[in-house]
Amino acid sequence: MSLLYVSLSPSRHEYMNSINTTFDTPVLELKGSIMTVIVLHLKATDAGRLYPQLEQKIGKAQAFFRNAPVLIDLSDLGEAEQLALDFTELASTLRGMGVVPVGVRGSARSQNERILHAGLGLLPAVKAERSVAATESQPSTIQDTTQEAEEAKLVANAPQQTSSAIPTKVITQPVRSGQQVFAPEGDLVILSSVNAGAELLAAGNIHVYGALRGRAMAGINGDATARIFSLQCNPELVAIAGEYLVNESLAPSCINQCVLVSLGSKGLQFDVTGSFTPAP
Amino acid sequence: MTEKLLHEHTEQTQAKVVVVTSGKGGVGKTTTSAAFASALAVRGYKTVVIDFDVGLRNLDLIMGCERRVVYDLLNVIHGEGSLNQALIKDKRVGNLYILPASQTRDNDALSIEGVGEVIAALRKNFEYIICDSPAGIEKGAMTAMYFADEALVVTNPEISSVRDSDRIIGMLASKTRRAEQNLPPVKEHLIITRYDPLRVTKGDMLSAGDVNEILAIPFLGVVPESKSVLAASNSGIPVTLADEGDAHEAYFDIVDRFLGEDKPFRFMDVPRKGIFSRLFGGR
Ligand SMILES: Nc1ncnc2c1ncn2[C@@H]1O[C@H](COP(=O)(O)OP(=O)(O)OP(=O)(O)O)[C@@H](O)[C@H]1O
Ligand SMILES: [Mg+2]
16 A cells, blocks of 8 residues: 655755756765664674574564664674674564664674675774763663663764754644645644644654544655654554555554554554543 | 613723634534524623524524514625614614524625625624624635634534534634734634533533543533424524523523633533432433
8 A cells, every 4th residue: 555645845856957957966965974873782693592682672662663773783792703693694683673784883804795795784893982972871771771772873984864953843733624734844743633634744753742633644755764653543544655544444452542653564553652641 | 771781891892703603514503693692682792693694594583583684794795785774683682683694695795895894883883793604614604704803613512513613713713814914813612512411421422521622622611402492493582582491501601601700511411310200211
């Protein structure tokens, strides 16, 4: 099932103009960028312990990890242990869990060929990084109780989408039947309810801090990592990057619950994060 | 005494235009317009109620003045009769007037400018101008709400009615004079009519709480489903001028809350059965 959207975002227009009229203006740009990714630190490589533990950690927090890029860190492993690791199997297992392995850091030189062969990128081990990133010490307390996913800052050499601040559209009033709210570039945040017959459209994520009873379409320009969140989920329709479901096809168990909708390999995924009763 | 009250009010307050609107048809707009206007007049305010339902007029029937209609709103707009000729004075309450709609034309004949002139003239002479909107979201309904300062959103406790009201509330915030001229927004009030607590407990109807949660505008109260409403309108008497009854009391509560009085909500729960109905099964 797929919804077709004709995107009229200004950036697309500029892009087309540049091809049609001026051939010499660059249509792309390569840039390094600092961003936060999840780092998977491996401390042992024997498959009998590694894969069950991975399943336990990541499987438990599917919603949190879904589609998240993950960096594999081998700094704690000796060369012999690295040699025992099947990178292709590790990568495909991770993908099967809904996360996206992007590269390896801290690997021994001898392993680089095998890593590249598994379709993973190579990043230098960043020793200095640890002491610099002040934020790292804070999440560590949270880490203990939750997942071992560590948020670290890293300098990526690969071309990355620049994360220049795109303004979030915030609506404080109820969105009523017949009304449409459109965030053509960034996220859309509704600090109230969205009633049946209303429609939300956003290039990025959609957050509804109230009941979602209307239609919500996130990632309308094709961003499959966009998510939709609502405190009370009973939408007429939800769509992410064109994949959609109508109310009738929603699992009864997620109706009127706090729900996070994301797009996984098997289509739209609904994760119930709790339930919410609005104040009278 | 009424005269004295009237005088005091005129000194204090500016005229207010109140639209009675719903989106969906048949939910009780005309019943509410007639009852509300009459109750305001009983409370001493000089009030006129205008029928905007051109082509389907029936406010005059419910107000019991259908046999006294000479000129109507459209005649006034088109200069075929004066405003004073068109206004019908109620025979029961001193400061209540009706401006009927035309039965022979359709809504397209209503122009915003024309209605604006009529309302401007009425503002000089009345404290409350109640506009009974037609159903739908077409020109007639838009014209009826355009000049509103406040709105009574009339809803039945069922999904389709609530959704249409939701739509109308959105329009009050965007398609009215106040919205277009960046004035303070139209003040909205919710009235739930034909409310039957027994059917709510059975799950056949939405509860007042549900409706309030969805529409999220200030709540004036419920009007219970009542046989006396039909009886009153058949005899051309607004419920608030008819003999006592649930609906009669409910509408007076609503008007008093509208006027700023703090009254506990009534008629929201299933009435406790008396000894007789308990013995004989009641309904
Ligand atoms: N509280 C009530 N109890 C019982 N019947 C009611 C009640 N309120 C309204 N009705 C009935 O509902 C019907 C429609 O009422 P009314 O004409 O006031 O609705 P309306 O919204 O003005 O309709 P329209 O959209 O056609 O103008 C009438 O028969 C009226 O008697
Ligand atoms: Mg009517």
